[in-house]
Amino acid sequence: MFKRIICVLFAASFSFALFAGGSQEAEAGSVAAGSDKAVTIEFVATQPEYLEQDKQIWELYMEENPNVTIKVTSLNEDQQTAFLARIAANEGPAIMANGFPGADKSTYKTFVNLLDIDYPYWDQLSYDGKTLFETETGIADYVPGIQLFNTFNFSFLFYEDEMEKAGLNPTAIRTWDDVDNFLAELKVYVDKTDSLEYVLDTGWHSWVWGLCLPNILSLSLGASIQDLEDLYLGKIAWTDIENNPMVPFFEKLKDYYQKGYLPKNWLGRDWENEFEAGFINRKSILTLHGPWIWNKVLAADPSAQLGGVPFPAGKDGKLAAYPVTTYQSSAILAQYEGTEDFDEIVKAFIWYNSPEVSEMRAQFTGSKPNFKTLSSNFTIDSPQYVSVVKPAMEGAFGSGLSWDNSTWGVTAAGPYKIEGKADVLQDDALSDPIGKYFNDEMSLEDLMDMYQKRWENAYTF
Known part of the structure; x- marks a missing residue:
């Protein structure tokens, strides 16, 4: 039997996080110490279910950086169309825990290339964060997101x-x-x-x-x-x-x-x-x-x-289990590059994607952070885990x-994916032929022939 899991931020974690926030200011080298310019940064939570936990974590950051207000919002599935319109109008949030739309050959420039922001933890990641997107897409020298959690499980x-x-x-x-x-x-x-x-x-x-x-x-x-x-x-x-x-x-x-x-x-x-x-x-x-x-x-x-x-x-x-992927990973929207708030956005992004903060986030994501070294007392208490x-x-x-x-x-x-072509399996339009197969209105052979044609349309080798 489980009671509701709430992300409890203990005093030790509080102190550790504040220390991490201060150290990253020096590592990122992006914001002068003692900056007092008021900045508001919109952040989209990991999941709507985790909105309150993300708010608690960002409270720690705002304690250390009183000039910064982190506006934590969430994105439900029925809001995605309107959200894409915001991005198209350059009115999107600054930071997303799960970048939407997912980064692929067509969308990756929606997000900042993280190779350009002096992220200090590349060598501490337990996977090659600098080349994973190239493995997935063939696009070199661009990292639109960081996947800080090992996986999630169905x-x-x-x-x-x-x-x-x-x-x-x-x-x-x-x-x-x-x-x-x-x-x-x-x-x-x-x-x-x-x-x-x-x-x-x-x-x-x-x-x-x-x-x-x-x-x-x-x-x-x-x-x-x-x-x-x-x-x-x-x-x-x-x-x-x-x-x-x-x-x-x-x-x-x-x-x-x-x-x-x-x-x-x-x-x-x-x-x-x-x-x-x-x-x-x-x-x-x-x-x-x-x-x-x-x-x-x-x-x-x-x-x-x-x-x-x-x-x-x-x-x-x-x-x-679900694989580690840069698709819908932690990202900064590219519309903020060159703006007067960009340095503060980068600083906040680095803090949120640090090993220390990721250990806090793991308590509600239910997945081990993708860092080689974690605290000796690190545990996960989320219900599925x-x-x-x-x-x-x-x-x-x-x-x-x-x-x-x-x-x-x-x-x-x-x-080998052709830019802009539909995926083989992931498409709302496929619910209809699958339903026909289930109801004996389409044979298995015809269903697989449809997928074969979709595959031929999607890839070139």
Whole structure:
């Protein structure tokens, strides 16, 4: 059972952060000591769910820099169109914890090249922050963002007390046969329980169902990282039903859909206002999600008893996790370069993306910071991490398991992506053909032929 997790900034952290803020002023060399010019910097929070925690962290910075006001805002998905209009009009925020739109070949110049700001922690990163964007896109000598967190994890999430009422134990899941049997038993319970509407709850989200879960669940179902790379590099055709590593993912989803485990309307179901709101209000007791909904549930009901279990391990005991990427990483918008406030913006950005502050941020992101050295007493107390991520590494869900955040095939093919072309899998328009496949209005062969054509349109080798 978890109570609501709040980012508590202890006095020791407070002192440490103030010390870090002072030292970075010297390292960045950008603002004269004792500057008293009033500056307001808009910052977009890591996630809307973490708005208050980010505000608490920035309070530390403003204590040390009283001339600076950090205006902490958030960006919900239904605000993204208006937000893009702000950026187009050069009226965007200065700093984003997760740069939006994501940095790719078409958008990277929206963001400052961080190689130009004297960021003092490049050598302390646990990955090559200076070249990752080149690996992803083929564009050299440009870093539009820094990804300071090791990964985030998708897993099953459930209400422990409700599962106890149902007489079910999802923590015993180890294989996909276990998942199949568990869902069959849960459906029997849901069908006879008036308050429940769904077995495995979800909604449509093109990033989740068009990037994250196709890769993560394909790996869980037996594909390898090499298989995914071969698919995206053209060594395996999408139409090669026998060898396409994503075919089992689509077949599994169709099977679950036709058995009534997934909501009948899930491909047209709003992610936040229908799916997440419904799960928070217990219209279902099982879902699959990243760390964010844990915080949303506990914010709405601090007494909620949440539990989780990883998806079954793939090859070699690997639990697939989201890879480290510069896409939607911590960034400064380029519209502020050359402005009178730019030096203060850079100073604040460096402070927020320091090892010390990242340890504070880890308490709500639920992920280890990407720095080689962390404090000796560093721990993470976020709910998904405590319930799923850490126990998995400690053998709670089987021996020898480890999380793998290796990059996927889409990253390997990144340098060959044609600028402006649609992604193969990540597109809201794809909910319609996927729905036709689920409802036997399109064959698997025709669905894969569509993806093959999208791949041919998206890449040149």
